[in-house]
Amino acid sequence: MDWTEVARAEFPVTGRWAYLDHAAIAPLPRRSGDAMRSWVAEQEANGCVNWLGWREELERIRRRAAALINAEPGEVAFVTSTTMGIGLVAEGFPWVPGDNVVSASEEYPSNLFPWKNLESRGVETRLVRSREGRIRPEDLVEAMDDRTRVLAISHVEFASGFRNDLDTLAELCHARGVALFVDAIQGLGPLTIDVRRTPIDFLAADGHKWLLGPEGAGLMFVREDWIDRLRPILVGSNSVTSSYNDPEPAFDLKPDAGRWEGGCYNFAGLLGLGKSLELFLELGPDRVSGRILDRAEGVRERARSAGWEVVGSDRPGDRSGIVVLDREGSDNNAVVRSLKGRGVSVSCRRGKLRVSPHLYNGDDDLDRLAEGLRTRP
Incomplete structure (x- = not known):
């Protein structure tokens, strides 16, 4: 190369x-900037006349995002930030008062505060400190008990650069019936993630760091067997199979992760991200x-x-x-x-x-x- x-x-x-x-x-x-500039010029010239073409392009981008992590396209939803993806999982998870979530004390605030915000619902957040620059899997396990429902961890810690071993953590979690949520924004790019090989349950990453995309355009992964168990939040016209144009739109949720895309899309940002993903897939x-x-x-x-x-x-x-x-x-x-x-x-x-x-x-x-x-x- x-x-x-x-x-x-x-x-x-x-x-x-x-x-x-x-x-x-x-x-x-350059190709991402070109795509965004082209969209702006298109909307200036034509308004929403060609909206259907933009919408069809989003599905091509979804397939690229899925290919990057070896997911099914139906397991990928577009989000405007990692924070949004984390919040959709945290608020939609089927908690019972007395449950707890385990995380690392040095996580970026966006992967701490959505879980701490659950305290009013009776969900405890347990934080584990690193030792000698490492977050040790055995320390995370020690913080777990029979009421631990989620381990929320970054693939790479933002301030230290420490890489968590997702393979080991997935094995430890699933042996205990704990779901694994990964904040992938600092790992996806420098490292590869294969959700078929590493059975992560949920993942979120905005595209504006290592994926070389613009701010406000990212992805959320929800493993297929969680789609019906995770309560949809912020549902809207894009969350259902019926059309807003139907005389009486039916509240039939989409059978895939698209149910979390309730409102308008950040078309300019997603088109830019799509070209960045295209570059990644071209290079390998x-x-x-x-x-x-x-x-x-x-x-x-x-x-x-x-x-x-x-x-x-x-x-x-x-x-x-x-x-x-x-x-x-x-x-x-x-x-x-x-x-x-x-x-x-x-x-x-x-x-x-x-x-x-x-x-x-x-x-x-x-x-x-x-x-x-x-x-x-």
Whole structure:
């Protein structure tokens, strides 16, 4: 694969930036921006005359999203955010007062607050702390009891970059009758997910990070055998098999995950995401994953040579596309500003530097980062 050619053809951002902040918000590939601009021009010129064509394109995008995680298209719903997907599962789950959900204490707030919001319904949220940079499966199991109904976990933790072992967690959960919910926004892209091989029950991910899509367009996966058990929330005209145009529309819920798409679609965002998914599938998700992990390893090597500590577990199976760095006495918010002045984009999260490269970042991008890391702001 000629990654330099991919970068030149698809990523205008490379003209100015060594962009290493995909765990925050990704720049769009050229084809995604083109799709969104085309939709805006179409609506300016024609209003909703060609709406049916947009709707048909959404089904092609659904098939791409399903292919990315090896799901059935009917198990995939479009959502406007990871938060929305989490909320639909949390609020729709068949809880009984006294039930509990287990999660990790360092989860992003969007994968904590929807579960904590269930306290008024008698559902307890139990949080497990990491040890030595790792969330240990045995600690999660220890927090479970016979009233644990859900384990809610990120594939990759946003601040540490720690990769949870979904295969192990799925096995542990299902042996105990616990459903597994995965916040996949920081894992899907740098890592691959196969929901047929790894029996995740629910998954949600917006597209604006590693999937290289725009904000406000993402996916939710609900395993087929959960579709009728998970109560639909925010139902509307798109949730049912009948048409809004019928004299008396029947309240017959769709037999698939489409029942969670109650209202209007973010057509521009979904069309952009669809093109980003198209790029992933053209390049091959396994190949993209390998490239991102290689780039992350290059960041680790250069950071160490520049005198920085790579924070977190160094076990290969715990690594992801996120690299967390620190240096004694460093003001890492100031480092972010200094690097930005050099045309290098990274983030600071919870006091530490967070670097998140993608497939199109060449060695010159990583060298620009290393040069900036050697200079104290």
